[in-house]
Amino acid sequence: MQADARTAWFRTLGQLTLVLAAALVFGLMVGQPWSALTVAALAVVGWHYWRLHDVLRRLTSRRRLAPAHGRGVWNELDRLLFRGQTEMRTRKRRLLAMLRAYRAAADVLPDAVVVVERNSQRVLWFNAAATPLLGLRHPAHRNASLAGSLQPLAVAQWLASGRNAEPMNDVASPANPALRLRLRLLPYSEELWLLIARDITQTTHLEQMRRDFVANVSHELRTPLTVIHGYLEMLDDGDVRETAPMLDEMRRQSQRMTRLVEDLLTLSRLEARDALADEPVAMAPMLSSLRREAEALSQGRHRIHVEDTAQVDLQGAGKELHSAFSNLVSNAVRYTPEGGDISVCFTHDADGGATLSVRDSGHGIPATHLPRLTERFYRVSTSRSRDTGGTGLGLAIVKHVLGLHGARLDIASEVGKGSRFACRFDSARVLPRTPHAPADLSP
Numbered sequence: 001m002q003a004d005a006r007t008a009w010f011r012t013l014g015q016l017t018l019v020l021a022a023a024l025v026f027g028l029m030v031g032q033p034w035s036a037l038t039v040a041a042l043a044v045v046g047w048h049y050w051r052l053h054d055v056l057r058r059l060t061s062r063r064r065l066a067p068a069h070g071r072g073v074w075n076e077l078d079r080l081l082f083r084g085q086t087e088m089r090t091r092k093r094r095l096l097a098m099l100r101a102y103r104a105a106a107d108v109l110p111d112a113v114v115v116v117e118r119n120s121q122r123v124l125w126f127n128a129a130a131t132p133l134l135g136l137r138h139p140a141h142r143n144a145s146l147a148g149s150l151q152p153l154a155v156a157q158w159l160a161s162g163r164n165a166e167p168m169n170d171v172a173s174p175a176n177p178a179l180r181l182r183l184r185l186l187p188y189s190e191e192l193w194l195l196i197a198r199d200i201t202q203t204t205h206l207e208q209m210r211r212d213f214v215a216n217v218s219h220e221l222r223t224p225l226t227v228i229h230g231y232l233e234m235l236d237d238g239d240v241r242e243t244a245p246m247l248d249e250m251r252r253q254s255q256r257m258t259r260l261v262e263d264l265l266t267l268s269r270l271e272a273r274d275a276l277a278d279e280p281v282a283m284a285p286m287l288s289s290l291r292r293e294a295e296a297l298s299q300g301r302h303r304i305h306v307e308d309t310a311q312v313d314l315q316g317a318g319k320e321l322h323s324a325f326s327n328l329v330s331n332a333v334r335y336t337p338e339g340g341d342i343s344v345c346f347t348h349d350a351d352g353g354a355t356l357s358v359r360d361s362g363h364g365i366p367a368t369h370l371p372r373l374t375e376r377f378y379r380v381s382t383s384r385s386r387d388t389g390g391t392g393l394g395l396a397i398v399k400h401v402l403g404l405h406g407a408r409l410d411i412a413s414e415v416g417k418g419s420r421f422a423c424r425f426d427s428a429r430v431l432p433r434t435p436h437a438p439a440d441l442s443p
């Protein structure tokens, strides 16, 4: 209790005692002490009830009444309540101002933001951008089911994955099919989710233009290159000693350019597709073919080892998987000095998945380069890549092919000791092996 309140309390007790004492004296004087005391007590109780009523009236009044003046416990209580009320009002005003500021900020966001109640999956709140992007309107969609409100977008299954929901990329807006959206679900508390929809129409358009441009340029370059390459091959440098090295270099460069164009076209084709062919891929012939390619590239300069302990096949696109694996094998041969070891292993993993790994005892890659290795044209050493005939696109192709199979590429490497590139497929991609022609894995 504060000092003021304590003083008021003692003062009120003093007043009560005085009134009762005065009533007793008066009662004794008139010969009716009990009656006088009773009347005085009733008067005191009545007065206190009246003050209580007054305080309650102030508390419930909508108008702001000035605080009471004077002394005594009721006036003190009145002042304390008035102070509490004023502080509460100020806090409420501040909170409201903050809430308005947050709402105003949310409304100028270019992204649609929707607060969703997790259990019922109902829309609790949305900002202004949710109307043009997702077609949500007040009050119709307040408390409406999210999946129902976003139709024809198929989000029910997506919402079911909750915390693990991967972003939905490049989907048509339910409000305007010309708009392309990227949807993300962010669970931010036990009960609430945040759905964020971003307009990626322009980015998608630019990305499409870039892809088309690369695909068209590569395509256009293909024919003249084939012609140049063909004529260069036909040119007989027989007796002309001076021009022979030049012709050799021209042939090498035209071959390199052809490979580059082919790799660019392969990447463009992969990018243009959401999914690839889905067929059983026989791994025994695949491994035999990888062995032949490694041997042809190595020309006896390396020890090549192929191991197949998986005894399973894969489900996917055979041609693209072959292209990815053979890129890894080609890298292993190209980045391993003469006399090194190269091994290709296909194993069945404990979790039911399967791994194809290509290991070499070559130059190795410094750890700082590993995260960027699958970017297009990213090279650890440009000169080494060029010398070995690399295009800088091999690992980008591998990453794309694996991505389209829901698989991942794990890279481990140590400078001077070698590298291991492992393609990990999960169990959904693994099939029991069907009998094929026996695999040719013999050295």
Ligand code: ADP
Pocket: 327, 331, 332, 335, 360, 362, 363, 364, 365, 373, 374, 378, 379, 380, 381, 385, 386, 389, 390, 391, 392, 393, 394, 395, 396, 419
């Ligand atoms: P490139 O055609 O240049 O080989 P890739 O995309 O296949 O392009 O590989 C990117 C880079 O990663 C290469 O330039 C090379 O520096 C490095 N690299 C790839 N595989 C290996 C490997 N087995 N050993 C060492 N470095 C490698």
